Amino acid sequence: MARNEKIIALFDVDGTLTPARLQISDEVKTFLAELRQKIVIGTVGGSDLPKQKEQLGEDVHENFDYVFAENGLVAFKGNEALGRNTVLQYLGEDKLKELVNWTLRYIADLDVPQKRGTFIEFRSGMLNISPIGRNCSREERNEFEKWDKESGCRKTMVAKMRELFGEKFGLTFSIGGQISFDVFPNGWDKTYCLQYLDGQFDEIHFFGDKTWEGGNDYEIFSDSRTVGHAVTDPSDTLKQLKEIFGM
Ligand code: M1P
Numbered sequence: 648m649a650r651n652e653k654i655i656a657l658f659d660v661d662g663t664l665t666p667a668r669l670q671i672s673d674e675v676k677t678f679l680a681e682l683r684q685k686i687v688i689g690t691v692g693g694s695d696l697p698k699q700k701e702q703l704g705e706d707v708h709e710n711f712d713y714v715f716a717e718n719g720l721v722a723f724k725g726n727e728a729l730g731r732n733t734v735l736q737y738l739g740e741d742k743l744k745e746l747v748n749w750t751l752r753y754i755a756d757l758d759v760p761q762k763r764g765t766f767i768e769f770r771s772g773m774l775n776i777s778p779i780g781r782n783c784s785r786e787e788r789n790e791f792e793k794w795d796k797e798s799g800c801r802k803t804m805v806a807k808m809r810e811l812f813g814e815k816f817g818l819t820f821s822i823g824g825q826i827s828f829d830v831f832p833n834g835w836d837k838t839y840c841l842q843y844l845d846g847q848f849d850e851i852h853f854f855g856d857k858t859w860e861g862g863n864d865y866e867i868f869s870d871s872r873t874v875g876h877a878v879t880d881p882s883d884t885l886k887q888l889k890e891i892f893g894m
Contacts (some may be wrong), residue, residue, distance in 0.1 A: 649728055651686050653849040655713070656888070657840070657873075659864050660692035660811065663884055665702050667825055668788075675881050678888070683891060684771045687848070689696075689713030691840050693823045693863050695770050696721050713715065718831065719865075720772025729843050733771050742816055746774070746830075749811070754778055754782025761787055768827075771834055777827035778804065792825040801828055823863030829855035837867035854878050854887070 661813055664675055682688060689711050691701050696716040699723045700707055714723040722729035735743060748769060753764050754776075763780035775781070778800055779791040795801050803818045805828055813816050821835060822828045837855075844851055851873045855864030858877040868875035876891070878884045888894065 648685075650684060653847075654852070655687040655689060655844065655848045655850070656682065656690050656852040656854065656892075657689045657713070657715075657867075658852075658884070659837075659855035660690055660694065660699060660702055661824060661877055662880060663854055664881055668698075668883070669702065670787075671683075671703050672881065674883065676704075676710070678894075681894065682888060682892060683710075683712070685894075687712045689715060689840075691715040691719060691774075691837050691853070691867065693718060693821075694828055697773075698824070711781075712882050713843070715837075715840040715843075717770055717772040718835060718837045719843065720831075720835060722840060722843055724843070731771055732835070734773055734831060734835075738816060744819075746812060746816065747803050750774075750776055750808075753807070757800065757804075759791070759800065761791070763787065773829045773831035775827050775829055776804075776861050779826050781827065783826065784885070795826075816820075821863040823857055824860065827843060829863065837864060838872075841867070841870065841872055850874060853893070854884055856880065 658664050659724060665671045679688060690699060692839055694716065699716050708723055708726050720732050750767060752809045759778050761779055764782035766776040766777055766780050768781055779787065783791065801822055809820050817833045818830055819833050820828055820830055853867050853873040855868055857864045857880050858875060859865060860869040867873055876887055878887060
């Protein structure tokens with residue numbers, strides 16, 4: 648049967664296609680290849696493109712019709728780049744410096760059990776801020792996640808930053824992973840990628856694991872242009888795909 652070019656399924660990466668920050672399994676990869684015979688498929692992750700490639704494979708552009716990294720700020724259809732927008736262009740040097748300086752001061756005063764390196768990762772479309780530092784090991788990352796749940800470290804920091812910079816700079820703060828949170832201009836959440844699909848599809852399905860308000864899948868999950876599906880992990884994603892697309 649010919650593929651239905653009017654239906655697309657978009658997938659979050661961490662917790663939806665892969666365990667957090669780990670690689671896609673052969674089972675999921677094979678299943679998606681079969682799904683792609685029936686409909687169009689794409690990724691929409693919060694992480695940058697190198698991280699998506701680490702997790703989904705260097706051949707990600709061959710295996711997905713659309714690849715959206717950094718919420719779609721870095722966008723590809725096949726190997727063709729569709730667009731790129733930067734947080735630096737949006738904020739300008741002065742505001743960016745104010746934000747970075749405040750963040751580093753705040754983290755310096757935090758009593759996090761372990762501190763490593765790369766507290767701010769500067770990406771095209773967002774800043775990724777981590778109180779432990781992105782250089783931590785997998786074990787340290789898991790420990791931090793547990794401690795963060797008890798202490799509310801990220802939630803408190805996000806609330807403070809929202810109060811100080813949310814309205815002033817027009818920024819959104821979103822907790823999407825285990826050790827960090829993302830900061831980006833209002834509207835540059837995962838719905839940003841939908842502009843590249845407008846008018847081309849009858850149905851845009853979205854699958855994500857952080858679909859609650861404040862989670863980084865919330866906006867696209869609840870957007871009127873998509874049919875949202877909340878999943879708990881990659882095996883649940885496959886289960887739901889089988890039910891929806893009769894595989
Ligand atoms: O895709 C979800 C998140 O994955 C990473 O989060 P962490 O390192 O905290 O587990 C980051 O790439 C983050 O930007 C992204 O939203």
